[in-house]
Amino acid sequence: MGKLLVVDDDKGIQKQLKWGLSDYDIVFAEDRSSAIAQLRRFEPEVVTLDLGLPPDPANASEGLATLTEILSLAPNTKVIVLTGNTDKENALKSVELGAYDFYQKPVDVDTLNTIIQRAFNLVSLESENRRLSKVSASMGSIIGNSPAILAATKRAEKIAKTEITTLLLGESGTGKEVFARSIHNHSERVNKPFVAINCASIPENLLESELFGYEKGAFTGAAKTTKGKIETAQGGTLFLDEIGDMPLPLQAKMLRFLQERVIERVGGREEINVDIRVICATHRDLQKMSADETFREDLFYRVSELIINIPPLRERGNDVLLLAKSFLDSYNEQYNKSLKGFSDEAKQALLSHQWPGNIRELQNKLKSAVVMADTPFITPDDLGIFSLPGESESVEEFQSLNLREVREIAESKAIRQAYNQAEQNISRTAELLGVTRPTLYALIDKYHLDDIRASN
Numbered sequence: 022m023g024k025l026l027v028v029d030d031d032k033g034i035q036k037q038l039k040w041g042l043s044d045y046d047i048v049f050a051e052d053r054s055s056a057i058a059q060l061r062r063f064e065p066e067v068v069t070l071d072l073g074l075p076p077d078p079a080n081a082s083e084g085l086a087t088l089t090e091i092l093s094l095a096p097n098t099k100v101i102v103l104t105g106n107t108d109k110e111n112a113l114k115s116v117e118l119g120a121y122d123f124y125q126k127p128v129d130v131d132t133l134n135t136i137i138q139r140a141f142n143l144v145s146l147e148s149e150n151r152r153l154s155k156v157s158a159s160m161g162s163i164i165g166n167s168p169a170i171l172a173a174t175k176r177a178e179k180i181a182k183t184e185i186t187t188l189l190l191g192e193s194g195t196g197k198e199v200f201a202r203s204i205h206n207h208s209e210r211v212n213k214p215f216v217a218i219n220c221a222s223i224p225e226n227l228l229e230s231e232l233f234g235y236e237k238g239a240f241t242g243a244a245k246t247t248k249g250k251i252e253t254a255q256g257g258t259l260f261l262d263e264i265g266d267m268p269l270p271l272q273a274k275m276l277r278f279l280q281e282r283v284i285e286r287v288g289g290r291e292e293i294n295v296d297i298r299v300i301c302a303t304h305r306d307l308q309k310m311s312a313d314e315t316f317r318e319d320l321f322y323r324v325s326e327l328i329i330n331i332p333p334l335r336e337r338g339n340d341v342l343l344l345a346k347s348f349l350d351s352y353n354e355q356y357n358k359s360l361k362g363f364s365d366e367a368k369q370a371l372l373s374h375q376w377p378g379n380i381r382e383l384q385n386k387l388k389s390a391v392v393m394a395d396t397p398f399i400t401p402d403d404l405g406i407f408s409l410p411g412e413s414e415s416v417e418e419f420q421s422l423n424l425r426e427v428r429e430i431a432e433s434k435a436i437r438q439a440y441n442q443a444e445q446n447i448s449r450t451a452e453l454l455g456v457t458r459p460t461l462y463a464l465i466d467k468y469h470l471d472d473i474r475a476s477n
């Protein structure tokens with residue numbers, strides 16, 4: 022039975038609802054403090070709230086304050102606001118504050134019951150959605166349902182059960198480490214260590230000892246024998262991030278480790294056998310680097326037995342909204358906020374932004390938006406992005422545009438939106454836009470929508 026809280030100081034209405042709404046497990050409160058006490062104790066999914074509450078029953082101020090408090094404590098609650106029949110302004114204000122719906126008095130129990138029933142339906146849909154979104158991506162922590170990410174995830178799932186050395190290619194912030202961890206977590210080595218090392222962030226002269234360890238006295242300051250990252254990963258997985266930044270002399274030693282699965286510590290003579298799965302990642306073009314002889318070709322072939330391309334966020338369509346929602350939920354929790362979602366403009370802005378910093382950029386934008394927002398729905402302003410595609414995203418620049426540029430911006434925005442709506446299918450995009458495929462390709466080239474061009 023659904024749990025319903027009725028907040029109303031009118032005993033007559035309380036009685037009427039008690040008899041009329043017998044399908045619900047119903048409790049009552051007559052003012053703000055008793056409403057909050059009932060909310061905490063009873064955890065109702067749906068609340069009906071009279072805006073005219075004591076000590077100020079003639080005005081809506083106490084009702085609106087109660088609404089805000091309910092939603093900040095329990096943001097998923099559906100609040101139906103009851104107002105006087107002339108009080109449209111406060112009814113709308115309540116919805117703006119996050120109320121689910123409003124109902125104007127006098128009360129007709131059957132009509133109110135229909136609204137309440139719809140609210141309960143929505144509650145169960147939303148909770149089912151939350152449950153599903155937690156389990157939707159088959160690789161656990163990888164959020165996303167776009168064809169591009171599903172293809173990468175499927176590949177990763179197959180690879181996880183094998184010992185194949187895998188190379189993850191993708192721009193910075195696309196989630197290469199998240200993929201590497203997922204592969205480890207779905208492998209037989211899950212109960213053994215996962216050790217990550219970023220070759221670009223460790224000074225060249227320290228990288229060798231960091232990876233291979235060193236013997237006591239190997240160099241000044243080597244006071245005791247120390248294991249390197251490779252040895253600490255024994256039995257588990259070693260994730261070598263930014264392998265393209267590994268200095269050439271060290272690449273030879275790395276190759277031996279990968280081929281023979283033995284290492285020597287710096288300053289040591291003893292050969293140590295290691296049983297480790299290796300996953301590498303880079304945002305560089307290793308093939309080109311080996312042609313330029315800045316990366317050993319034999320090492321390239323050794324690390325790239327299998328390649329997974331991790332798509333940039335701008336090619337993942339609506340995943341950006343799924344990810345944004347998931348970050349919103351976790352930052353709401355972290356910062357004790359109760360933001361309910363995104364305005365339509367914010368959703369458009371999220372979909373059309375280019376995300377050069379990928380998921381890391383999205384995460385940062387969400388963090389500051391959650392901290393800054395003071396309305397229940399995040400706006401483009403809170404995010405610091407606007408729905409204009411391309412590099413010129415500031416309002417000032419937009420105001421200085423001429424008519425031709427305005428048209429260009431609107432057209433490329435429409436193309437991008439249709440492309441996302443069509444789930445990256447170019448024929449369907451053309452259909453949605455009412456143009457032929459050749460015309461669409463011409464527009465894509467004209468507006469330099471290179472990412473769409475590259476994947477078609």
Ligand SMILES: Nc1ncnc2c1ncn2[C@@H]1O[C@H](COP(=O)(O)OP(=O)(O)OP(=O)(O)O)[C@@H](O)[C@H]1O
Binds near residue numbers: 195
């Ligand atoms: N699919 C995803 N679902 C949820 N969070 C993700 C996903 N992919 C990445 N993230 C988050 O985005 C951030 C960047 O991811 P990660 O560090 O794995 O990227 P990267 O490609 O390894 O970046 P770099 O190349 O700069 O090291 C992390 O905070 C990560 O938790």
